[in-house]
Amino acid sequence: MYFDHSATTKPDERVLQTFMDASVSYFANPASLHMEGKRTEKLLERARAQILAAIGLDLTEGIFTSGGTEANNLAILGFVYANQHKGRHLITSSIEHPSVLRVFQQLEQQHFTVDYLPADEEGKVSPADVKAALRRDTILVSIMHVNNEIGTVQPIEQFAQIIHSSSRAMFHSDCVQSFGKLLPGNFSDGPDLVTLSAHKIYGIKNSGFLAYRQNIRLQPIVFGGGQEQELRSGTVSVPHAASLAKAARLIAEEADMQQFSQWRTDLIQFFSTFEECKVLAPQAGAPYILSVAFAHITGEVAINFLQERGIIVSTSSACSSKNSSVSHVIEAIQVPADYAKGVIRISFGKDQTTEEIEQLKEAVRQLIGLLRKGVGK
Incomplete structure (x- = not known):
């Protein structure tokens, strides 16, 4: 996915x-x-x-x-x-x-x-x-x-x-x-x-x-x-x-911005239920991009966890994602320190399905469960 x-x-x-x-x-x-x-x-x-x-x-x-x-x-x-x-x-x-x-x-x-x-x-x-x-x-x-x-x-x-x-x-x-x-x-x-x-x-x-x-x-x-x-x-x-x-x-x-917007709204509501997550630019964002910051873990840990479950996301811009430091964008918008290194970016495409959105949500629930048990810190 x-x-x-x-x-x-x-x-x-x-x-x-x-x-x-x-x-x-x-x-x-x-x-x-x-x-x-x-x-x-x-x-x-x-x-x-x-x-x-x-x-x-x-x-x-x-x-x-x-x-x-x-x-x-x-x-x-x-x-x-x-x-x-x-x-x-x-x-x-x-x-x-x-x-x-x-x-x-x-x-x-x-x-x-x-x-x-x-x-x-x-x-x-x-x-x-x-x-x-x-x-x-x-x-x-x-x-x-x-x-x-x-x-x-x-x-x-x-x-x-x-x-x-x-x-x-x-x-x-x-x-x-x-x-x-x-x-x-x-x-x-x-x-x-x-x-x-x-x-x-x-x-x-x-x-x-x-x-x-x-x-x-x-x-x-x-x-x-x-x-x-x-x-x-x-x-x-x-x-x-x-x-x-x-x-x-x-x-x-063929671009379906309405569908992307529905998925984005759904995911914003979903992530907002977890205190371990902070949605970035929830009101100002494009329909097809959603960035979320996790507390107390790095984006790389989140990416690897999701990847093991067949879900591909990224940490930030792929042009500079191999740099482990906090990106200049995250610094510029003053993301709190507890969240700044835990950013992932989710971006939709034309072949995406609602079923994939649901599988992403289930994988995130599993990740949050592990975080609450103190695993992955």
């Missing part, structure tokens, strides 16, 4: 078939001038247009990347380097994914000024804090849509309205955990740059995308043959592009 869909998803067989078909039938280099190259280029551009349409914002430009990490790096570094003549002040939050946080830390070493906005106990960043942090020399604000560890949904529409009405800054949002689920949404305003990843939506790994508005100036961070509008050199993998477009179409048609 797999409850770790926020770490990665099993590729959909239809997506894999698209990848294979494109690999065989559209193998030519899309930069080539001959007939096969032009034919492959048409498929590439069709995939690009489909992904931009699936995002649902007024974003007309898109760059294919090797994943969410590269997309975040290109969005931030590419924008900052191209626009540093306008200012050197940047804003982000304290609970971003490492592929965002570490980029800003690197920029600080290059004498940019970065404000790291705090989050409340549910992981929410205050719109008032965003507005207060804006300065005349602010050029970029980067705040994720859905947190990868605790599932907090940020009010990115409100952030965009504040940023666009109060400054000249652009707004980037890491939407890796929301694309195809909470994005697109009915936004009157939204980010100027959006990043996403295929393997979170039943696509293929090493496939990502950066979407941005037409008037955005970017600078490449990888140099070579000048592919992808001279912003991301290297021969474009058209099979990856086509399969990402396929995954985006499928999840838009």
Whole structure:
């Protein structure tokens, strides 16, 4: 029973078939001038247009990347380097994914000024804090849509309205955990740059995308043959592009947020009956992510206990879960010390069943029973 869909998803067989078909039938280099190259280029551009349409914002430009990490790096570094003549002040939050946080830390070493906005106990960043942090020399604000560890949904529409009405800054949002689920949404305003990843939506790994508005100036961070509008050199993998477009179409048609929300509500009520458990971000979380902290044990102990019963969950972000220290997100939302090292993340997927939810609950009851007997401390 797999409850770790926020770490990665099993590729959909239809997506894999698209990848294979494109690999065989559209193998030519899309930069080539001959007939096969032009034919492959048409498929590439069709995939690009489909992904931009699936995002649902007024974003007309898109760059294919090797994943969410590269997309975040290109969005931030590419924008900052191209626009540093306008200012050197940047804003982000304290609970971003490492592929965002570490980029800003690197920029600080290059004498940019970065404000790291705090989050409340549910992981929410205050719109008032965003507005207060804006300065005349602010050029970029980067705040994720859905947190990868605790599932907090940020009010990115409100952030965009504040940023666009109060400054000249652009707004980037890491939407890796929301694309195809909470994005697109009915936004009157939204980010100027959006990043996403295929393997979170039943696509293929090493496939990502950066979407941005037409008037955005970017600078490449990888140099070579000048592919992808001279912003991301290297021969474009058209099979990856086509399969990402396929995954985006499928999840838009098939994602069942209502069912996920029902399961999440059920589990919140279930975990709340145990004093040994603390649900993180119960009100602000996405329907498909639930983080729970256990008192007096580590997340690793809980994971191993559940794993022995055929249940797969994770401790936090899979990108850094091998680090045994408390994550920066858990520290930022000030989880009590007794619970901070006992966090597990449960994330739902399209093949989940209610029966699996019930089996998860039964396994947790067994774990709580052992904790009350003093086992596993």
